[in-house]
Amino acid sequence: MNSVIKSVAYTLTHAPDLVIQAGTTQSTERIVNPDGEYLKALPGALRSFEDAVNYPPNQAYIGGMTPQQLAEIPMPWYENGAESDRFGKFGEIMPQEELYLLMQICDCFDLVLLEAEYSEKAAKLTESHPLFSAEIAARIKPGVELEVIKNEVESNGAEGLYHGGKLVGCVKKAHSIDVNLNAHVILENLVSKATSVISMLHLVKNSGIDPAVVDCVIDCSEEAVGDMNQRGGGNLAKASAEIAGLTGVTGYDLRAFCAAPVHAIITAAALVKSGTFKNVVVTGGGSTAKLGMNAKDHVKKGLPVLEDVLGGFAVLISENDGINPEILSEYVGWHTVGSGSSPQAVITALVTDPLDKMGLKITDIDKFSPEMHNPDVTKPAGAGDVPESNFKMIGALAVKRGEMERAQLPEFVKKHGMVGFAPTQGHIPSGIPYLGFGREDMLSGSITRAMFVGKGSLFLGRMTNLFDGASFVVEKNSGVGDTGSISEEQVRSLIAETLRDFAKSLGGE
Amino acid sequence: MDLENQKRVKELAEAHGAENVVVVLGAAEGEASGIAAETVTAGDPTFAGPLTGVSLGLKVYHICEDEIKAEVDADIYDEQVGMMEMVLNLDEIATEMKSMRDQYTKY
Numbered sequence: 001m002n003s004v005i006k007s008v009a010y011t012l013t014h015a016p017d018l019v020i021q022a023g024t025t026q027s028t029e030r031i032v033n034p035d036g037e038y039l040k041a042l043p044g045a046l047r048s049f050e051d052a053v054n055y056p057p058n059q060a061y062i063g064g065m066t067p068q069q070l071a072e073i074p075m076p077w078y079e080n081g082a083e084s085d086r087f088g089k090f091g092e093i094m095p096q097e098e099l100y101l102l103m104q105i106c107d108c109f110d111l112v113l114l115e116a117e118y119s120e121k122a123a124k125l126t127e128s129h130p131l132f133s134a135e136i137a138a139r140i141k142p143g144v145e146l147e148v149i150k151n152e153v154e155s156n157g158a159e160g161l162y163h164g165g166k167l168v169g170c171v172k173k174a175h176s177i178d179v180n181l182n183a184h185v186i187l188e189n190l191v192s193k194a195t196s197v198i199s200m201l202h203l204v205k206n207s208g209i210d211p212a213v214v215d216c217v218i219d220c221s222e223e224a225v226g227d228m229n230q231r232g233g234g235n236l237a238k239a240s241a242e243i244a245g246l247t248g249v250t251g252y253d254l255r256a257f258c259a260a261p262v263h264a265i266i267t268a269a270a271l272v273k274s275g276t277f278k279n280v281v282v283t284g285g286g287s288t289a290k291l292g293m294n295a296k297d298h299v300k301k302g303l304p305v306l307e308d309v310l311g312g313f314a315v316l317i318s319e320n321d322g323i324n325p326e327i328l329s330e331y332v333g334w335h336t337v338g339s340g341s342s343p344q345a346v347i348t349a350l351v352t353d354p355l356d357k358m359g360l361k362i363t364d365i366d367k368f369s370p371e372m373h374n375p376d377v378t379k380p381a382g383a384g385d386v387p388e389s390n391f392k393m394i395g396a397l398a399v400k401r402g403e404m405e406r407a408q409l410p411e412f413v414k415k416h417g418m419v420g421f422a423p424t425q426g427h428i429p430s431g432i433p434y435l436g437f438g439r440e441d442m443l444s445g446s447i448t449r450a451m452f453v454g455k456g457s458l459f460l461g462r463m464t465n466l467f468d469g470a471s472f473v474v475e476k477n478s479g480v481g482d483t484g485s486i487s488e489e490q491v492r493s494l495i496a497e498t499l500r501d502f503a504k505s506l507g508g509e
Numbered sequence: 510m511d512l513e514n515q516k517r518v519k520e521l522a523e524a525h526g527a528e529n530v531v532v533v534l535g536a537a538e539g540e541a542s543g544i545a546a547e548t549v550t551a552g553d554p555t556f557a558g559p560l561t562g563v564s565l566g567l568k569v570y571h572i573c574e575d576e577i578k579a580e581v582d583a584d585i586y587d588e589q590v591g592m593m594e595m596v597l598n599l600d601e602i603a604t605e606m607k608s609m610r611d612q613y614t615k616y
Contacts, residue, residue: 028512028557029557032556032557032561033556033557036556296555340589342589342590342593343592343593344588344589344590344591344592344593345589347592382538382540382541382544383537383538383541384537384538384541389537389596392595392596393592393593393596396592396593396595396596397592399595400591400592400595406595409595
């Protein structure tokens with residue numbers, strides 16, 4: 001039987017100082033144009049935590065409002081935020097202080113140092129956090145003198161951790177010469193780990209699952225964990241599961257650029273459907289490299305830096321319970337080596353090829369969730385409205401296939417699409433942001449099925465010019481689960497019927 | 510434009526002669542097309558890549574412009590670009606591209 005989407009969690013982490021320090025747009029600028037106006041103007045364009053919490057697309061991501069409610073708010077959304085809660089039904093928006101503390105909690109090699117007073121303040125903040133259990137808090141290490149941190153940054157190759165531009169901690173390098181373990185890489189990986197951990201903690205809470213019954217964790221985030229003997233060795237999945245308390249799991253990392261989450265869900269669904277595992281968690285933490293990716297355009301146009309949050313999510317895929325929406329494992333879509341890379345070839349491979357196998361039309365899918373980038377971020381940067389372009393492309397293909405008239409295209413975009421609300425964190429926008437609302441829409445019966453599409457730019461790694469992508473369809477549960485859904489009485493009647501047929505066949509002979 | 514792509518365009522222009530190179534873009538927006546066209550003609554307007562201050566003046570077109578469409582087999586064009594033609598704002602892209610060519614293309 002198909003596996004089901006049992007529960008979903010989404011988190012954001014506000015990291016304005018990491019925008020400056022670790023975003024690749026900024027680190028590139030520091031090399032090519034260190035005295036330029038942009039780097040001078042950047043700190044003044046960063047948002048406060050409150051602004052990030054009140055930002056409507058962020059609220060939609062954590063479940064504080066629906067995509068439909070977001071669509072009713074006039075754009076630009078950064079001008080139309082209303083006072084909001086940092087916690088939403090799917091997760092939360094975490095402040096930078098708690099991130100630094102969580103990075104230290106996730107650090108098993110004494111590489112994260114925090115200044116004593118800052119550390120105490122951050123720890124105090126987490127006292128009221130519902131998911132920072134005593135066991136997790138016990139991993140917090142004592143703070144150190146600022147001088148020690150300064151010395152590590154100035155003389156020993158550590159990366160400084162800043163808050164409001166002030167040095168408050170550091171991440172030390174983990175090896176004297178291995179670039180795969182330098183302070184920058186360790187910082188990136190610890191951020192990915194910490195944001196994956198907080199997402200999994202929310203998933204455990206949202207699902208109510210006993211952490212001990214989870215069998216496997218697949219991490220589909222962006223970074224490679226390893227050393228000079230194996231740069232992408234892994235395993236962020238088990239490393240994060242350890243801190244999140246999932247003690248019974250195996251796990252591994254799955255990388256496929258931005259398409260990784262969709263590939264990971266397809267893999268997890270197959271593992272559960274085959275009976276290999278009963279409960280699989282797919283998790284993805286945030287990417288520091290992508291912070292402030294379009295900030296040059298934002299700053300130039302007088303906008304705040306909108307890419308100031310790290311994205312995270314976690315999904316629990318379980319045996320069919322007869323209730324939750326099913327992942328149709330037999331009808332996944334994938335972009336092949338021979339598919340071609342024109343948008344038309346990609347959409348055909350990912351959307352219409354699997355639909356043809358199912359005998360469905362494009363219009364039979366109630367909602368499409370392709371790249372769900374927040375247009376408030378991408379439009380001022382000249383990249384347009386990414387989800388809208390995707391819905392138009394899918395609709396245009398339906399027109400070409402004779403499934404609807406061209407005049408119906410605007411209506412199709414409205415009915416089968418939605419506004420984008422995901423941070424531009426690479427893997428995060430790729431289909432997955434609608435899983436939470438999509439699951440609810442199918443549980444309530446307001447839609448029957450949705451298609452999730454992820455795409456990846458393999459050429460960025462310079463090993464091939466190929467493109468990549470994958471898709472899966474989730475459908476309202478048919479009502480027959482793996483266990484306990486057929487009653488004893490039904491079994492008796494089935495046996496009786498079979499015996500009657502058998503007797504009849506004997507009599508006939 | 511991606512810094513590595515800038516490097517490749519620069520190297521190709523040097524290897525084959527700028528007058529022999531045509532850049533064909535596939536950007537989804539007028540503004541993005543214009544920035545890419547400006548980069549390979551006047552130089553990188555973001556001052557970040559290898560084409561900063563380098564005015565190659567290359568011939569540059571968008572795949573959806575009539576000049577390029579006329580060069581491609583109609584069936585293959587429909588198969589590869591037909592869907593995007595329905596989606597893109599072709600007038601906006603063409604206006605932006607023509608403006609960059611009129612100002613900066615040397616060939």
